[in-house]
Amino acid sequence: MSTMQEVAKKAGVSKATVSRVLSGKGYVSEATKDQVYKAIEEAGYRPNLLARNLATNKSQCIGLVVTNTLYNGSYFSELLSKAAQKLEEHGRQLILVDGKHSAAEEQAAIQFLLDLRCDAIIIYPRFLSIDVMDGIIDHYKQPIMVVNRRLRKHQSHCICCDHKGASFKATQYLIARGHRDIAFITGSLDSPTALERLSGYKEALTQQGIALRDDLIINGKWTPNSGASAIERLLNGGITFSAVLASNDEMAIGAIKQLNQAGIAVPQNVSVIGFDNIPTAPYLLPALSSVKDPVSDMMNEVIDRLISMLDGGYLSKDNIFTSDLLVRDSVADGPFWGNSQNHAGCF
Amino acid sequence: MSTMQEVAKKAGVSKATVSRVLSGKGYVSEATKDQVYKAIEEAGYRPNLLARNLATNKSQCIGLVVTNTLYNGSYFSELLSKAAQKLEEHGRQLILVDGKHSAAEEQAAIQFLLDLRCDAIIIYPRFLSIDVMDGIIDHYKQPIMVVNRRLRKHQSHCICCDHKGASFKATQYLIARGHRDIAFITGSLDSPTALERLSGYKEALTQQGIALRDDLIINGKWTPNSGASAIERLLNGGITFSAVLASNDEMAIGAIKQLNQAGIAVPQNVSVIGFDNIPTAPYLLPALSSVKDPVSDMMNEVIDRLISMLDGGYLSKDNIFTSDLLVRDSVADGPFWGNSQNHAGCF
DNA sequence: TTGTACGCGTTATCAA
DNA sequence: TTGATAACGCGTACAA
Numbered sequence: 193m194s195t196m197q198e199v200a201k202k203a204g205v206s207k208a209t210v211s212r213v214l215s216g217k218g219y220v221s222e223a224t225k226d227q228v229y230k231a232i233e234e235a236g237y238r239p240n241l242l243a244r245n246l247a248t249n250k251s252q253c254i255g256l257v258v259t260n261t262l263y264n265g266s267y268f269s270e271l272l273s274k275a276a277q278k279l280e281e282h283g284r285q286l287i288l289v290d291g292k293h294s295a296a297e298e299q300a301a302i303q304f305l306l307d308l309r310c311d312a313i314i315i316y317p318r319f320l321s322i323d324v325m326d327g328i329i330d331h332y333k334q335p336i337m338v339v340n341r342r343l344r345k346h347q348s349h350c351i352c353c354d355h356k357g358a359s360f361k362a363t364q365y366l367i368a369r370g371h372r373d374i375a376f377i378t379g380s381l382d383s384p385t386a387l388e389r390l391s392g393y394k395e396a397l398t399q400q401g402i403a404l405r406d407d408l409i410i411n412g413k414w415t416p417n418s419g420a421s422a423i424e425r426l427l428n429g430g431i432t433f434s435a436v437l438a439s440n441d442e443m444a445i446g447a448i449k450q451l452n453q454a455g456i457a458v459p460q461n462v463s464v465i466g467f468d469n470i471p472t473a474p475y476l477l478p479a480l481s482s483v484k485d486p487v488s489d490m491m492n493e494v495i496d497r498l499i500s501m502l503d504g505g506y507l508s509k510d511n512i513f514t515s516d517l518l519v520r521d522s523v524a525d526g527p528f529w530g531n532s533q534n535h536a537g538c539f
Numbered sequence: 540m541s542t543m544q545e546v547a548k549k550a551g552v553s554k555a556t557v558s559r560v561l562s563g564k565g566y567v568s569e570a571t572k573d574q575v576y577k578a579i580e581e582a583g584y585r586p587n588l589l590a591r592n593l594a595t596n597k598s599q600c601i602g603l604v605v606t607n608t609l610y611n612g613s614y615f616s617e618l619l620s621k622a623a624q625k626l627e628e629h630g631r632q633l634i635l636v637d638g639k640h641s642a643a644e645e646q647a648a649i650q651f652l653l654d655l656r657c658d659a660i661i662i663y664p665r666f667l668s669i670d671v672m673d674g675i676i677d678h679y680k681q682p683i684m685v686v687n688r689r690l691r692k693h694q695s696h697c698i699c700c701d702h703k704g705a706s707f708k709a710t711q712y713l714i715a716r717g718h719r720d721i722a723f724i725t726g727s728l729d730s731p732t733a734l735e736r737l738s739g740y741k742e743a744l745t746q747q748g749i750a751l752r753d754d755l756i757i758n759g760k761w762t763p764n765s766g767a768s769a770i771e772r773l774l775n776g777g778i779t780f781s782a783v784l785a786s787n788d789e790m791a792i793g794a795i796k797q798l799n800q801a802g803i804a805v806p807q808n809v810s811v812i813g814f815d816n817i818p819t820a821p822y823l824l825p826a827l828s829s830v831k832d833p834v835s836d837m838m839n840e841v842i843d844r845l846i847s848m849l850d851g852g853y854l855s856k857d858n859i860f861t862s863d864l865l866v867r868d869s870v871a872d873g874p875f876w877g878n879s880q881n882h883a884g885c886f
Numbered sequence: 887t888t889g890t891a892c893g894c895g896t897t898a899t900c901a902a
Numbered sequence: 903t904t905g906a907t908a909a910c911g912c913g914t915a916c917a918a
Contacts, residue, residue, distance in 0.1 A: 243895035273610035
């Protein structure tokens with residue numbers, strides 16, 4: 193690998209001149225410019241980005257922290273492809289780091305990106321608490337943005353989606369269609385998203401004067417199997433219901449499978465609505481309605497905001513994005529579901 | 540951000556000593572070690588990885604080049620999650636760079652990773668030719684591995700899967716079940732994978748003494764819609780067939796949809812087999828058999844090989860992995876498919 | 887066991 | 903318009 197020094201020697205100029213030619217800053221005569229370009233060509237010179245980044249204290253890299261629990265899903269694909277594409281538009285490079293399976297590891301991932309002198313960091317947190325994240329943002333000068341959590345202190349550093357409102361709307365939709373006994377399958381209750389969805393459901397029922405019933409609310413764990421178990425429990429308990437709102441598509445799919453197995457057709461006998469509308473959902477749309485998570489919109493906004501923080505000129509827009517309810521009315525048999533332990537939706 | 544110099548001053552020692560404490564190399568007395576650790580703590584010191592990498596000429600980073608056409612699929616998720624997880628096991632960091640939509644851009648992506656002084660590079664090529672890649676590998680001292688292409692010159696630098704053999708086996712399977720009129724839907728013919736799959740089909744027929752028929756071979760473009768069109772063309776042409784081998788699952792899904800629309804049930808009337816067995820396939824398994832692409836195995840091997848090249852001690856194993864044919868016999872209605880332009884399988 | 891001094895390949899500040 | 907030269911933060915012979 194040839195260095196700038198060698199190019200300079202070849203061109204009969206100094207290092208500084210070569211640097212000026214490359215950066216386009218400062219005055220260089222056309223004649224020497226040509227010489228330098230020729231020398232670069234001859235030497236097959238390529239700049240060492242490490243050295244450049246060290247000298248400029250910028251890396252043109254943006255870090256992204258996500259737990260690998262999310263890696264295996266189309267939700268993640270959408271998130272990642274949107275982020276990568278959008279950052280490249282702005283001449284930045286994405287670095288993906290695994291947040292693994294604890295708050296400590298998520299924090300270590302952030303540290304690593306900081307140590308690498310990333311220009312900015314995006315966190316899609318799973319375990320880190322709001323307060324810790326607020327603290328981290330305080331502590332470092334690099335812009336750090338959080339997706340899908342509402343921060344307390346740095347509200348302009350987070351982008352989230354109105355999970356509660358979405359759940360409210362979905363419940364409202366079911367009520368409007370005449371449903372009164374609506375079962376709800378929660379996500380893991382350590383997740384804010386799960387809690388928001390639950391609370392939207394409750395609020396919609398209350399608002400319509402429908403009494404909340406504990407026996408209709410079953411705890412799930414985001415996975416298809418937990419959705420199936422939830423239905424099993426309802427059926428074994430002899431609890432009747434005409435609709436199911438599951439906190440994500442996977443559980444909805446598990447629920448549909450279990451319902452069909454019990455000879456209950458979806459959506460003829462029971463309506464089922466899920467969340468996230470993962471891209472695989474087209475396979476299922478005939479049986480499953482879903483509330484689309486606006487992950488692309490969120491990534492768009494996060495990155496726009498980050499870029500404007502880096503390049504100056506901060507433009508403030510909304511932090512909260514809304515979800516669309518996608519409803520299908522056609523009919524088909526239920527799907528088959530493998531025994532994946534992974535989770536394709538949001539936390 | 541505090542530097543090593545500041546820590547040294549705080550601890551009343553020299554920079555070199557701090558460095559020794561951090562790296563664990565060289566002798567340092569316990570007493571000064573403690574002082575240094577204390578100073579590090581107090582200063583909130585973090586090493587600057589840019590500087591470290593520049594000084595050592597190592598980055599602990601491994602680059603991965605993939606075209607973003609692949610980003611939106613579960614095939615990619617599997618590839619990426621395997622790579623990230625495996626590299627972290629070896630203390631390396633993955634950097635994903637978009638290969639975009641041309642050979643030139645794929646090459647630029649490689650250049651970028653080289654400029655970043657990545658320790659090694661993995662390419663999952665879409666456009667780059669074998670010869671160009673062989674040339675690139677010659678040209679740089681960093682290990683560069685190619686997935687899913689057979690290189691001519693650097694055979695130990697590529698890992699591929701026996702697409703032809705897999706296709707051969709799938710065809711054989713259909714023949715053994717009594718099928719004689721087997722339609723074949725190709726992938727884009729600019730792709731080596733597509734050609735290999737086609738040739739496996741042809742070879743199996745020939746071997747069994749079944750005449751090849753041009754009218755049974757339809758060109759597809761990897762997408763569900765192109766699979767559906769292929770079936771449409773066969774049906775409109777009045778061509779009879781009892782089985783379809785589609786060069787990927789998406790086209791198989793499109794084919795199934797179109798067949799069902801024409802009142803032809805799968806698999807009762809026509810058997811359909813696809814390739815790649817994308818994780819979404821469980822939804823479809825009742826109707827679709829698929830040949831699983833061993834992407835995880837390939838990534839495993841690539842990374843093992845890379846690591847052993849970097850850490851010394853080169854262990855040579857097989858380059859060519861085989862695919863399993865996954866066959867299901869149960870029955871269900873066909874799925875719905877959106878109008879995605881993306882492609883979830885391999886190229 | 888510790889410190890000095892130089893090198894890694896850039897950028898950036900001053901003079902010239 | 904150009905060239906020295908000092909950062910940038912760290913690793914590492916070599917000397918002490």
